Amino acid sequence: MRRYARTILVAFVFLTIFTAVITGFTGEDDPGLKETFDPDEIIIVPETDDIEITMYNHRTGKLEKLPLEEYVLGVVAGEMPVSYGIEALKAQAVAARTLAISRLKRFGGKGCSNNPGADVCSSYAHCQEWIPLESMQKNWGSSFDKHYNKLKQAVYGTAGLIMKYEGKPIEVFYHSTSNGKTEDAGEVFSRSLPYYKVVSSPEGADLTRTGVTFSNKEFVDIFSRYYKNSLDPNNLASQVKINGYTNSGRVKSITIGRITLRATDFRMMYGLNSTDFTLQFGKGSVTIYTKGFGHGVGMSQVGADRMAEAGSTFEDILLHYYQGVTIEHY
Ligand SMILES: [Zn+2]
Structure with a gap:
């Protein structure tokens, strides 16, 4: 395991520096990406026991087994524009990972309620959106390498981290754009949850x-x-x-x-x-x-990006939108 973690770390640092060199001349078209290529940043990949999750792929109608972090990568790519700030993408990765973990039976979860045999499904309308590598390649074209590298930084830079409340994975909700404030979960779903309070959200000009x-x-x-x-x-x-x-x-x-x-x-x-x-x-x-856009409960993705822009870390963002939670390894 230790060697595995070190290999990923070395590969990641190498890739980051390599991409920085390559895109140093061409990466100006996307100013949001500059922060990805900080060669001084060392990504420590926490050791995990490589949890495998079973996902119902609603596009193919098949069950797929995926390593947790690979699944999280596909969710972040499907749920948030890759142009968003790296700290917003990290916050999204932790939220996505928390949702997956909370559905696993070994953590007391009940799986995807629409698809027996699956921990999660790949639909945003039910669990959370997930897209395969081919879709990322298609969507990003010649920018694939730099976008994918940024995604990896968001996912492996937070590997294993989830949000807990009283020691248990929280029930995760997030949405696209708030109305300037988030909503109490009890106004939208069947019950309130202590970590979903009404808090301000800095949507600004997007409102x-x-x-x-x-x-x-x-x-x-x-x-x-x-x-x-x-x-x-x-x-x-x-x-x-x-x-x-x-x-x-x-x-x-x-x-x-x-x-x-x-x-x-x-x-x-x-x-x-x-x-x-x-x-x-x-x-x-x-x-x-x-x-606004969405139910308003939990993290606003646009608000997260505004916070990232203003210098907040992914921890700042999550602790703002999910009050009283802790961020720790699952
Ligand atoms: Zn589902």
């Missing part, structure tokens, strides 16, 4: 409002797919009412006709970016404006 417009008929048709109660398409404004807001400023519940539903259900029904929404009724149509 724009996005509008999606439905004709009154479309709005009524979508509603009637879920509820029998009919709505009058000619008088929508008087039949729709926002009832209140969560502590993070997102909508808590909305009443439509005689039905009151959670904002998270309304978001799902109408395919909205987030539950931070406002409705604007026009002549024959309604426009729903949203802020």
Whole structure:
């Protein structure tokens, strides 16, 4: 094991320096990558016992066995733009690894609930996104080597590290973009968790409002797919009412006709970016404006990148978005 770790370390340092030399002349097109090629940085790869995880690949319909860190690499590549700061990518790696570990039976997990026999699946809609090496090669083209090197730094630079609360792997949630604050898990999922508090998130200029417009008929048709109660398409404004807001400023519940539903259900029904929404009724149509993207619980990936940009380490980022956790080897 010791020799294995040292071999990876030597190979990694060599690769980092080698890539630095090669890309020193061409790497200017991506300023976010400069930090990857710090030849002084020594990556210590902690010794692990090479846990193997079983993943259901939703693209091929097959179960695949992968070494943990190789799996984490595919998740970080699939879940976060590689142009993000290295500390944000490291935070993503720890979050991805924590989710995987928390699903393993030997750590008290129950596996992927959609796919018996799998610890996790490769879909962002269920466990977390994972992409194979071929997709990275296709997506990154001639930049593959430098991007892949940066990913390896994020993953092997945090190898084995996960987030724990009271000694156990936490239940991991993260999302793309908050509305400037994160959400209490209890507002979105079935229960609150002590490490998901409402905290500020530095999205900054990325916080724009996005509008999606439905004709009154479309709005009524979508509603009637879920509820029998009919709505009058000619008088929508008087039949729709926002009832209140969560502590993070997102909508808590909305009443439509005689039905009151959670904002998270309304978001799902109408395919909205987030539950931070406002409705604007026009002549024959309604426009729903949203802020942020995702459920808002846990780390905001954009917020993590802003923190990295401002000099935060991956530990700073994780301890901000996951309050009271410890970061330690699994
Ligand atoms: Zn799954």
